[in-house]
Amino acid sequence: MLCLALAGGCGTRQSGGPQVNTPALIVSGDDASPLTRTEMAALKSTGQIDRNLPAEAMPDVARQYKYFLRKGRNTMSVFSKRAELYLAYSRKVFRSRGMPEELAYLAIVESGYKPDAKSPAGAAGAWQFMPYTGMKYGLNQDWWMDERLDPYKATEAAADYLQKLYGDFRDWPTAIAAYNAGEGKMSRAKEGTGGRNFFEVKARNHVLDSKAQLREETKQYVPRFLAVTKIMRNLPQLGFEPIHPDKAPGVLRFTVRPGTDLLAFSRACGLSWEEFSAYNQHHKRPVSSTERSCFVYVPARYERQATAFLRSPQANAYANWRPARVTTSADSWEKISRRCNVPVAQLQAANPGKHKLVAGATVLVPRAANMSATAVAALDAHNAGRGQSHEPRKARLKPGNARTAPLHGIAVAASRSHKLQPDETLYAVARKYKVSLRELQECNQIDNPDKVRAGCLLRIPGRAVASGEPAAGSSGGRVGKAGAARQTTYTVQHKDSLWNIARKHNVSVDDLKRWNKVDEKSLRAGTTLVVNLD
Template identity: 80%
Template sequence: MANCKLRFRAAGTCWLLAAALCLLLAGGCATRQGKGPEVSTPSFVLPDDESASPLTRTELAALKSTGQIDKNVPDEAMPDVARQYKYFLRKGRNTMSVFSKRSEQYLAYARKVFRSRGMPDELAYLAIVESGYKADAKSPAGAAGAWQFMPYTGMKYGLNQDWWMDERLDPYKATEAAADYLQKLYGDFGDWPTAIAAYNAGEGKMSRAKQGTGGRDFFEVKARNHKLDDKAQLREETKQYVPRFLAVAKIMRNLPQLGFEPIQPDKAPGVLRFTARPGTDLMAFSSACRLSWEEFRAYNQHHKRPITSTERTTFVYVPARYEREATAFLRSPQANAYADWRPAKVATSADSWDKISRRSNVPVARLKAANPGNDRLSAGEMVLVPRSVNMSATAVAALDPKESRTARETRQGKKERLKPGDSRAPARETAVAAGGSHKLQPDETLYAVARKYNVSLKDLQDCNQIDNPNKVRAGCILRIPGAAVAAAPSAGGSSGRVGKAGRKATYTVQAKDSLWNIARKHNVSVDDLKRWNNVDEKSLRAGATLVVNLD
């Protein structure tokens, strides 16, 4: 819950042209790391010799510049480095410009991580070779993230991959894992060029090539590579991977001198890492920070769901300018409103959100909000539901399929307009009846109770004279406000003007509204709002009138 007080750099949202990404992936993204089956990758094409375009004096000086890793490169290895260097200065210049600019958001943190381990901070440039620092990059071979970890190696170095998340797409945590892995490889091979080659080829492949050739380091192994049989030889991709890294490092050290736009990693907008409790509502978190869901997702692409794991704490990233809002939200009782939910398997295709709603006493709209884009259920799929709900086929079959039309419509909020005293008029649901009560369960929050009974958190507090929600204890009896109705907006109320029209309502869009906020106020999905009004986030305008179907 607490802010870890480490300042990061903001994740950029710049998208790379497909052609440039394909070029990069051919150079090192689709690699095998760790102990896994060999995978085939696209053949690496050596850049054309730019002999017709010789290096200028400034370019030659930059090529001769050295850091910790490239200070002892043998002369016979320099032609490959020069070819890679000239490629990124000529034909690949636009690609280099995009990569260097995107890296600005992450380099300060990456350098800090490597320096803290006593490693050369120029290793931070390796993610440029791997992905161009594209946080959500994925290769055909299954590598993912800025540091292109394969699944096995990612798990080995602490990057969780499950139903909830893929931490290979967390550029900050992946940087820490890459530092751990590279440090291990350096311990295995004793020099950085060989460790970098092993990062691309896998330590097993590099060890066998070293042993088979008798070479002391990558450069000697590369020179003797032809002596190995076809299976044992280093691929062309790996042979050019180290020269490519060295070329990129030389360019990154001399961007202004080489005519590239200068970058200032230390002045990039700050990002804060927060630890979120299990079951944190990420959509509510983004709203509390005044970020659209798309903006929030750009910082947190490692989360696959709008809810964080209900089994463990996780990292969430927010621009530093919203530190106060983020801290306040994570300390509030509504933050982990889904702590008592769990992923469960749908037992039968006869199940539906309507039936789960009846078994769990949770509105269909809230179930769908926790499972966006999943309107119809199929046997075997995983869905997020309250922990107490019975998802077995027996529980589904136990529901009476012949219930009366009046009971079904009453439950769904489709009440007929019946006169007082009419024998067909059903009793008002106890969940929302005036004077109704609820016993607060362990780990249950006021916000969860408010959502369960479709009332606002403020009304629930006022009705029970609660000033501080954090002082309410399990076992207390809460009175449910009698004004609650099936179609009432969810906690927080409405900032716009709503005019009811039968089973529909109209809503006037306010200046700071988003589709997600409006959908949340009315317990409907964003997809439904888009469908009913033929609108999306880009076309949403203040003052526009939206139709909301309350059925």
């Protein structure tokens, strides 16, 4: 567990075109009101990036500047106040790399520092990374999370990207324009116009064909950034509410192990799930990725509670779980509970909002859970053979106690046959002859019941062998005296795991461990395992 204190891509038009999910900021007309002396002084203020701007750049900068002072004043107020939470850390990131600190204001232009901002084109986060560029700069996007929505990690990725662009163009305004338009587009525009920097390319943009030209969005992007930078340097003088990034509430970054129970984490810190999620919008699930360690953020005042929880055994309650696809709508949480011996309540807590399972959905389940349609059908057939309903009554199924015993082997005496009729199902045939669906499938070597067609001649098996009861006409095989468990052996192959061995034999991982005194670390190819089939 690593804890890092944090002070409290761009709309990334990497593929070109507008993508910011914020008010349109391109100024279409000049405000007739003149700038005051104070406003003019702020406009003339300079930093590392807006020093020595060419004279031809200033009209567009002034127009954007006046927009945010007049018509867009409320927008500027909201954006600057939201930025207060992140600016100290963003400035620190850029400063530590020898880059201009005012680059931290670029996220204001991108999203107004909104961590969960999303654009119609697919850009996301405060720094508006597109999916490919985000992945390229270390922002994971998968079933578990979208790290573009992590404002701190995304800032680090943006610094990496901007540093790369500066290395390509050797000029900050040009690098910033490339952050918006895409490095390829900017390079081609520079080559096609012969311009040495963004401002020269912009002045000669008309010589390019329509496809190669910089969009109006990009042409105004750099002036907009420069205008926002000048305002952010002079907020109180310009009548805006001052911000104090260095005094913003502290946030702690924890590196948590795979499968951390985030819902329990929030409770341990005394936070509601909504409050916790506001700091961790990059997490899509109430459980952290079971595939890798990741970042989680909590207010600094909860450091003691957070540290104590992450050191406790309950922190990693889901370490051995995995995302799996529901293969049939006949499945349910009750059936999964019976197959993996995990309470229904715990399964549903890990999958909020998914009360009824549908085929094709992805859910979080223990690694030992067999999610195949065959496993579901076998459980249904087993229940039907015992006179149970497909959905056990709640009085019969208590979370934590329900467990499905592995189904027994089948002894077949195929003295009968049945021709499948139109609209007749295998399940109906199984019920007619009082055998289980699994018995019928195994007798006829049917892997997929849905592919059996009318007219098929089915062999009807003899009665199933109960535990310890030999089949009629058999010598007993591996079954000995009454009540004796049937066993088989399995030789471990290269790349085998306890989970896939258990799945092959329809037993649990815990049983395999208990029967053989083995775990994943001690499992070796060539080892012979005992498997109890009853």
